Amino acid sequence: MTSERASLCPIDSAHESHTVDRVNAFIEEPAFRLRVRDVGNSDLFEASDAVAAETEILKKLGALPEGGLLVVDFAKVRIASEAARQLLRRAIMRITSGEYRDRYVVLENLDRSRYSVDAMLRLEELTAVLRGPSGPSLLGKRDRVAAETFDFVATGEAVTAKMVMDHFGLQNIAAATNRLASLAKLALVRRLGPRALPTGGREYVFSAVR
Amino acid sequence: MIPSLIGVDSAQALRRVVCASPSRASTLWLSALGIGIGDADGHRAFQAGLRSTGLHGDLGRVPPQLTIIDWSLVAELCADSLAYATVVLHALVDRGVPVICCPPDDEHGRQLLMGGWTAPLRREGVVWLSVAGEHRKRAAGPVLLSPIVTFGGSHGPFQASTVLAQLEESLDRHGWPPSPLVSEMVMELVQNTKAHANASVAAMSAMLFPRRRPAMLQVAVADDGVGIPASLQTHPRYAWLGLVSDASAVESVYAARWSRRAPAAGGGVLGELLQLLLAEYESRIVVRSGSGHVCVTSRRPTRASCHSFSHGFGTQHLLEIRRPLA
Numbered sequence: 382m383t384s385e386r387a388s389l390c391p392i393d394s395a396h397e398s399h400t401v402d403r404v405n406a407f408i409e410e411p412a413f414r415l416r417v418r419d420v421g422n423s424d425l426f427e428a429s430d431a432v433a434a435e436t437e438i439l440k441k442l443g444a445l446p447e448g449g450l451l452v453v454d455f456a457k458v459r460i461a462s463e464a465a466r467q468l469l470r471r472a473i474m475r476i477t478s479g480e481y482r483d484r485y486v487v488l489e490n491l492d493r494s495r496y497s498v499d500a501m502l503r504l505e506e507l508t509a510v511l512r513g514p515s516g517p518s519l520l521g522k523r524d525r526v527a528a529e530t531f532d533f534v535a536t537g538e539a540v541t542a543k544m545v546m547d548h549f550g551l552q553n554i555a556a557a558t559n560r561l562a563s564l565a566k567l568a569l570v571r572r573l574g575p576r577a578l579p580t581g582g583r584e585y586v587f588s589a590v591r
Numbered sequence: 592m593i594p595s596l597i598g599v600d601s602a603q604a605l606r607r608v609v610c611a612s613p614s615r616a617s618t619l620w621l622s623a624l625g626i627g628i629g630d631a632d633g634h635r636a637f638q639a640g641l642r643s644t645g646l647h648g649d650l651g652r653v654p655p656q657l658t659i660i661d662w663s664l665v666a667e668l669c670a671d672s673l674a675y676a677t678v679v680l681h682a683l684v685d686r687g688v689p690v691i692c693c694p695p696d697d698e699h700g701r702q703l704l705m706g707g708w709t710a711p712l713r714r715e716g717v718v719w720l721s722v723a724g725e726h727r728k729r730a731a732g733p734v735l736l737s738p739i740v741t742f743g744g745s746h747g748p749f750q751a752s753t754v755l756a757q758l759e760e761s762l763d764r765h766g767w768p769p770s771p772l773v774s775e776m777v778m779e780l781v782q783n784t785k786a787h788a789n790a791s792v793a794a795m796s797a798m799l800f801p802r803r804r805p806a807m808l809q810v811a812v813a814d815d816g817v818g819i820p821a822s823l824q825t826h827p828r829y830a831w832l833g834l835v836s837d838a839s840a841v842e843s844v845y846a847a848r849w850s851r852r853a854p855a856a857g858g859g860v861l862g863e864l865l866q867l868l869l870a871e872y873e874s875r876i877v878v879r880s881g882s883g884h885v886c887v888t889s890r891r892p893t894r895a896s897c898h899s900f901s902h903g904f905g906t907q908h909l910l911e912i913r914r915p916l917a
Contacts, residue, residue, distance in 0.1 A: 459751050461782035462860035496775045500863040
């Protein structure tokens, strides 16, 4: 791990690598905090509350620049699965389908509704990133390979396919690239610009959504 | 008739009154309900009393002029009996049937039932007998963890944060390890009731049995809605379920994650969470809906035990969770 981190340093410092402007270059917008509407005096975030919040999220996603990261903050609410579905499904599907290409969503402060949102995402076959005190983790549909690759990418600022290949002892670089490309397609990691290799050629740098 | 009953010395006197005019009153002997739906035999016994109330949709039956809910012989109160009794009581009063309640004989049960957290059981239209004299002494039994909450219909929304925060705080006070899954299960059950039951009243109750080894948490949600089988059959995809028993229809919801909504439309989350609960805790889940009674335990999470009754009223969910060993 130490050697991996050491090899990461030149990438992390733009002035040394001269190939990427900045690693982990997410442009984080101010967190979108969910609020329960003052209707019916209920403090449970319901599907009816989620309709307006979803519209707001989609609007914010549409306005994000490339590499933009929208944090959805659940700190003040308890949300049941039905409302979570209304709130997140369309946004995540539009991101992964390419409509909002290179935009990202991360969920925060989901302590009180984690299981419901996780079950909802699993049934919808969607995956999202949860920002927690111990770092980012995946919610929803996740296979072992995707989860362990994401965990590895999330341990550092950025990784390359070669690092993934070395870490997991893969047979070839294509397998590692496929793992990272799959995560990038699901908008769980961001593929940053290519950097030149000292030995010639180029490689992409990936950074986890966090 | 009702005012003259207030202040009688004991439940025995009330029983004599009922026996004297059996055609005018129906008695809901809650001795059986005290066992709760967790025990199919107990529930079957309670049905005999429930049938006399006419609440199960027997429209040909003349509603009773008076119903007596008798807790005097209940050995130990439990969460599902409290939630269900609340729903039955509200349904009767809303239909204009006067209700008389006999408190439990033992001191602990009386204190529990007459405390502030059981206020929904003492609504207008319900007369509680003040039974004087000596009461049975019992060691401290179960404790209520949060107020009995009524919601749905004219009973207003479910105050999720208040109720669940109280539940979590009480569990913490009793040394129960933090378990967000339990709160989320309650939230999903309440949400499900609101979305599917079409109920005029629903109730939630949570109790802790600290003297059991290991300690046991009971959470119950009951409603007077259409029931799971009838709700499923409103969808054309499941119309054929009318051919099978209610118990089989209820089982399919939890075993096969069936939902009135297709998985692509957000259905099946409750079944998913219940399976998660069974996997994480030593637990038992009992669902009684329509005439079906289904029980799943964490020891055999894929094999539900099903019973069919002759009739039923609304839906009851009971979660029994054992405290995780350190």
